Amino acid sequence: MAEPLLEVSDLMVDYLADRATVRAVNHVSFSVQPGEFLGIVGESGCGKSTLLFAVAQLLSPPGEISGGKVTFRGNDMVRLSADALRHMRWRDYSVVMQSAMNSLNPMKSIGAQFKDTLQAHGKSSAQEIRARSAEVLSLVGIDAAHLQSYPHQLSGGMRQRAMIAMALLFTPQLVIMDEPTSALDVVAQQSLMSKVKDLQQRLGFAVVFVTHDMSVVSRYSDRVMVMYAGQVAEAAGTDAIFERPLHPYSRGLMDSFPSIRGPRRSLSGIPGSPPNLARPPSGCRFHPRCPEVMATCPTTEPELYNVRGARVRCLLYAEEADHAG
């Protein structure tokens, strides 16, 4: 296999609170190949956004990386200086935020915001700026006339697409997306996703896409990583995870959205709520909510086992992994 574009190994992120340290990201490892689409799925509070912030080096106190490495194109991002990072942002990797609808400056036109970014990275000819801005805007299906528009003149879906256009100004190799679709309704969500997928295939950048809705990534991602309580619960190819989810938590996520065809069946969702990371449950962190909990779960902490081509953190597979290993 080729050298991965992004390699995260054993990453740990702590939030330092007055009384306790909250470990929001706990020994997380994954890699992204050039041009790959990775979906990261989990509930609110599972550490998925913190993970993205850590990867993009956007954490601010009280959050800090307390261990592990983030290697992007051979550089250890954790050790890079702020100045070195500044040169890489937008150019080599870009981030589309969760509330992209609100992360545009309301006082500036779309075009002026694109211009800022381009100028910060050394593009100074007015003609070049105009041409590139118009080009990326049309990539996401917005008329170039909207360069003169202010954010409030665009609909939610258009603002979101304008943010993605901005992320593509320099055609970076990696675009990190933090729930860009969750504020949109279903039709806008699908059209945005198919746009992202289309651009990804045409321009060849890699995508790390975070969402709480597993169904969103089902049609688009190459691999899916499910996170629970700061840890990787399961990671596998998209087809594998949707056809045979191994972790009871992944199965719960799969069973959370109603189907549009076939018989109407009752949904269980996942009872309870995600744990408080300041006091994570003992043993397997999912055991208080798990429908398949065993006697050993509250006491034994499961490792990330390699079984059937997937990585899964569940004691159900401990024995199988032993035999295989």
Added chain:
Amino acid sequence: MAGQAGNSVAPAGEALLRATNLTRHFRLGGMFSKRMLHAVDDFDLAIKEREIVALVGESGSGKSTVARLLARVYSPTRGEIYFRDRALKSLRSRKDMLWYRGEVAMVFQDPYSAFNPVFRVSHGVMRNLVLHRPELDRHQRREEAKRVFESVGLSAEMLKKFPHEMSGGERQRVGFAQALAVRPKLILADEPVSMLDVSIRAGVLNMMANLREQEGVSILYITHDIASARYVADRVVVMYAGHLVETGATEDVLQEPKHPYTQLLLSAVADPREKLASIAADSGEPPKVIDPSEGCRFRWRCPYAIEKCAEVTPRPEPLGSRLVACHVAIADPERVTNSAGWTSMTKS
């Protein structure tokens, strides 16, 4: 328009709440501006007792305006709303309004901003009990607060909590408990699950279904997610740009949608349990309906549009057991088939 009510809109008397020709326009710009935004136009709706009706549409389709009209946040530009056959227009006194608000309660979209952060979550429930059920004494109120909390799946201890101590799903349940405290006959739920994690949504939807069974309330469930509408609703009403485009029994409409817009909504549902060859490449959005001319408002996005669509506004007409507002579907129901139009558009 009572004549075209057909099978899907309940006749007078049977319905708990009934709206006819409901219309709401908003003036854009200054006081002397003549530009009018048509948020809702000639909309008919009926909700029977113990019925869950889903109102489905994209952002900007006018579905929240309908909820606000029914909750009397806005008054209609035209048209009439009847609750238990009393015209809302005739309710003027404070006593009448209190009665109506005791019968029809509302639950809001955003559980993170719907509660006052300085009060415990019991505050809203208690206040509703004091206002709407003055016959209860202190002790009874406390008992009743516990009962409504338990009926939405929260423990009685939760009453002491502050909003920030609760998760989004729990807060949304508090919203329903607050609504239940007035013992309503109808709950208007405006996108109650869209801000929640997917894993939490199923629980709230199940709770809504339980409330109908146990408390006997009707629910108007407003959503953009047609799959969740299928999960809880008996009937669906699909709205587009202020118009009703299709309505009927949930299974009839969803298994065999006749309006091209309903088909678009269905094709946008991502379901990993089935593989789809292609999906709708539609990137359009509902138009802002400012001083509209005649014609179907969906025609710019519609793969089936014919000349007539630009000339005559389609009105909901019966087609089998449902109502559809589409010239093409009414003239030739077979032409508008399941998502075929959307798929062929993708290829071109």
